[in-house]
Amino acid sequence: MQDVELVMRNGKPLSLVTQSGVQRWQDDGIPYQTHYDLIEKLPDGRSTYRCRYKLPNKPVTYVLVDVESGRKDAEVCVIHGQIGVHAHHILWGDGRELVFSKTDTVLLT
Numbered sequence: 001m002q003d004v005e006l007v008m009r010n011g012k013p014l015s016l017v018t019q020s021g022v023q024r025w026q027d028d029g030i031p032y033q034t035h036y037d038l039i040e041k042l043p044d045g046r047s048t049y050r051c052r053y054k055l056p057n058k059p060v061t062y063v064l065v066d067v068e069s070g071r072k073d074a075e076v077c078v079i080h081g082q083i084g085v086h087a088h089h090i091l092w093g094d095g096r097e098l099v100f101s102k103t104d105t106v107l108l109t
Helices: 019-027 081-092
Strands: 015-017 033-041 047-054 061-066 098-100 106-108
Touching: 019 061, 019 081, 033 081, 033 106, 047 081, 081 098
Parallel strands: 015 061
Antiparallel strands: 033 047, 047 061, 098 106
């Protein structure tokens, strides 16, 4: 998937949020839903994912990005493998249980 496609969903641009933004939602008690999109299945069998967030009653969807100091642009955070998704979800997820399908699609229950 090309970089520009990582910030799009269904042809529409996604809003951006950093981990510190998600931390603020958590600190302020703002509920959100987490979604993980399979980006790529690598030749060695591992998969990569991006994380999206949706706030209730808001028309926008956010994609998790990283902004390194000294860089102008934000970069979509790419999460590697099921272990990476689990680790991310423990810290920044919405508390729902993660389930991976046989095709590495992430289901949240």
